[in-house]
Amino acid sequence: MVKAVAELCEKIHDTVARLDDTQPVRIMEVCGTHTMSVARNGLRSLLPEPLRLISGPGCPVCVTDQSYIDSAVALAKRPGVIVATYGDMVRVPGRSGSLADARAAGGEVEVVYSADQAVELARDNPDSRVVFLGVGFETTAPGTALAVKRASEEDVRNFSVFTAHKLIVPAMRALLSSPDIRIDGFLCPGHVSVILGWGAYESLVKEFSAPCVVAGFDPAQILSGIAEILRQLEAGESAACSVYPAVTREGNRRAMELLDEVFVADPAVWRALGKIPDSGLELRDEYARFDAARQLDLPESESYELPGCRCGDVICGRCRPRDCGLFGTQCTPREPVGPCMVSSEGACAAAYKYEAPAAATER
């Protein structure tokens, strides 16, 4: 692997030198696991200066709108409700605190590893309403779909899903359409693409002529993806493809059918990106009785930005984590202000945890 990495780095350095652009090449990854692998392996230190590797809206917690956090916290404070959630959501602060604060104040918040565990929780607590926070992209959504189907088949009436599931391609389209954001190519997510197939990015390539290359998560995979994007840019090409052998053009048809059976695409509000058409997943009417939004009379919550927090700019590639005035001072992993610092896959958490203060401002 070390030899492969060294060779890829040489190739990347050579290509970037030949590109001879006046502006840096901007490649965006849209996957929390890529964000972490890049940071943990110190890959930015191996890349040439005129190449910017930007962490986009790939962390599920980071793209979740504040209004959703506030509603979830309100739910957790309701007597008789157990909020079941993936761990990363627990500490994201909202207007009236985080889920962790709600739990400290007596609310019931349970961390689960899968949606199915939330159904189990509902079965074990028949006198409570278990609300599962359905957060994440095409990777976690099929798990939620299976859980809803199971709850339906086994008639687990006290289980429901508060869905904020999102689709990655509409967000990539929104970024490419933004006049003030320049992205030269996308390093597409490995896990999501196993489900979606790399064919899902073809429409973007056609519309915006930006290379979309799927890569896996080890350093050699990530660098291969970057090298392929650079190759296309140098040759004046743009194509959707994958350097990750696990990903096919068609993806996992069964998982996609499952999503289609349980969910329907609807407009969703993203942090910083606002409302994007057909970018969210809502439960179909057949499953309305498991839809927390329709069953539990949620309070109206508005969308807003946390004061001073630039998480929105970070996930759009408008600024780097350390450009935010709160980074490392008011906002740290211990006392996070924004979700990008809370989430273990957030760009700010990665920068704080793995990047040396001096080196980080360079790239």
Place this chain on the structure above:
Amino acid sequence: MMRGGYIELAHGGGGQLTSELLDEVILPAVGGQQPDKLTDAAVFETAGKAAFTTDTFVIRPLEFPGGDIGKLAVCGTVNDLAVCGATPRYLSLALVLREGLEIDLLRRVLASAAAEARDAGVTIVTGDTKVVERDACDGMIINTAGIGEILPGARLGFERIRAGDRVLLSGPPGEHAIAVMSRRERLSFSSEVVSDCCSIHRPALELVERLGERVRFMRDPTRGGLAATLTEIAEATGRDVEIDESAIPVNRAAEAAAEMLGLDLLSAANEGKLVAVVAEDAAEQAREMLAGHEISARAAVIGTVGAAGGLVEMITRVGGRRVIQKPYGEQLPRIC
């Protein structure tokens, strides 16, 4: 004869039930003394300079792959003494038992504490037992305090660390955290990971005995793991520490489990590992000495102390550079 299989509040009342618990369960396991020898304090001799430490152990589950709270309570205190360059001699053992605790579980825990103490060459000389109501604690809590005799040649401390000194680690990091976490979360995929819970005084003291003041500093990296110990060294000395990731020993099963859970092995707790900072010219000798003990057979030289800076930097396996930060709070399982 003890009646019933569970601890009752009356077992802590100081009366007949307390005597029964002591005579039939606790003393046979860890005391070996007759009740009439039970005085209010232990009296013993020490030679020269002594080290004194205390630690309280709370862990869920009480029994985990590779150990239990009893073994942990003895190892923890033995290790704290050893990394100060002290030969562990005497321990106290105080139990806080929850009403309803299975007496058989208590017997197992005490037997394992006693076995570990025998093996480590420490004597449990004093103790205490309290019983609390059901909701007051999780099963049981153990406090141990320990006294050890400082080896004559020991000169250990942050202030003795110099530029060029080498950092050694006795084995793969994070095994205890992964073993406990996987039992707690009932994760079958990582069931093969066993806690590293053990007493490390033999390899630690051999370093001091044979290398003398060329051993600068030792620490057992428990909570906060290797990352906490390294950042503490950097902060306390104001020097950079450079770590070579490819030199850090790896437990593949623990690594796979950590990957799935989104946990960082470098920040994960150990209960039987040693970090030692030694002079450059003693590094290879120190590694060989550690490797001669089964519990530190995979010891490695993992890094170098630099000049001023105060940052821990790591050269990653693929040659990239990144920092190691002081861990913060609990690590949460990630989403995908």
